[in-house]
Amino acid sequence: MSDGYAGYRSQLVEALQLKGIHDMAVLRAVATVPRHRFVPGTLEHRSYEDVALPIGAGQTISQPYVQARSCELLKLTGRERVLEIGTGSGYQTALLAMLAESVFSIERVPELARRAHEMLRELNFANVTVMHADGTLGWKPNAPYDGIVVAAASPEIPGPLVAQLKPGGRLVIPVGTREEQVLTLVVKDADGPGFEATPITDVRFVPLLGEFGFALPES
Ligand code: SAH
Numbered sequence: 256m257s258d259g260y261a262g263y264r265s266q267l268v269e270a271l272q273l274k275g276i277h278d279m280a281v282l283r284a285v286a287t288v289p290r291h292r293f294v295p296g297t298l299e300h301r302s303y304e305d306v307a308l309p310i311g312a313g314q315t316i317s318q319p320y321v322q323a324r325s326c327e328l329l330k331l332t333g334r335e336r337v338l339e340i341g342t343g344s345g346y347q348t349a350l351l352a353m354l355a356e357s358v359f360s361i362e363r364v365p366e367l368a369r370r371a372h373e374m375l376r377e378l379n380f381a382n383v384t385v386m387h388a389d390g391t392l393g394w395k396p397n398a399p400y401d402g403i404v405v406a407a408a409s410p411e412i413p414g415p416l417v418a419q420l421k422p423g424g425r426l427v428i429p430v431g432t433r434e435e436q437v438l439t440l441v442v443k444d445a446d447g448p449g450f451e452a453t454p455i456t457d458v459r460f461v462p463l464l465g466e467f468g469f470a471l472p473e474s
Pocket of ligand 1: 315316340341342345363367464465
């Protein structure tokens with residue numbers, strides 16, 4: 256993509272490699288997706304730093320390292336059907352669109368869902384569908400999924416999401432308190448409804464608000 260940012264994207268790819276991201280498809284996606292289009296104009300100059308940035312509505316675009324790590328943990332080959340909870344800016348949705356066959360993404364803030372949908376369409380990501388809803392319930396009509404990635408902090412692993420995974424399917428989710436969480440990899444059993452959960456790394460996400468997440472703040 257000749258948009259004047261290719262050099263910055265290469266530097267970000269190198270930084271992610273140094274931090275331990277090795278999946279070539281993930282690195283290629285980071286080298287390709289124009290992250291500066293997913294952040295507010297006033298922060299565009301910081302869009303290729305490995306940091307989280309505010310995107311409006313009290314939400315953030317997550318740190319590239321955590322987004323890349325989450326994608327890597329799904330072990331995508333290009334043939335999968337993936338569900339994302341917490342579209343936010345739509346940047347990770349774009350990474351997933353390059354790594355999987357189809358991506359369904361749910362965002363609870365209507366304005367963010369609309370903006371992400373428009374940007375993904377402008378950038379010609381045709382294999383993505385964005386929906387405005389409570390993602391803790393999953394998206395049953397399109398289930399089961401090979402992979403699910405949750406980009407907001409949850410007090411526990413939401414049952415509906417595990418139920419909507421294929422046997423052997425992978426779910427990546429930050430689990431903990433509103434203040435601090437552990438990025439957790441959940442692999443569903445091949446022959447039953449059970450799963451194995453593995454802690455990966457400490458993270459800080461905005462809360463997952465909904466029926467199987469944290470309670471909504473009183474208004
Ligand atoms: N991957 C996004 C992360 C955005 S932050 C990005 O990098 O831009 C997490 C997002 O999760 C926020 O936009 C927030 O509104 C959304 N969210 C929180 N609870 C949700 C829920 N129950 N369902 C869907 N989205 C939710």
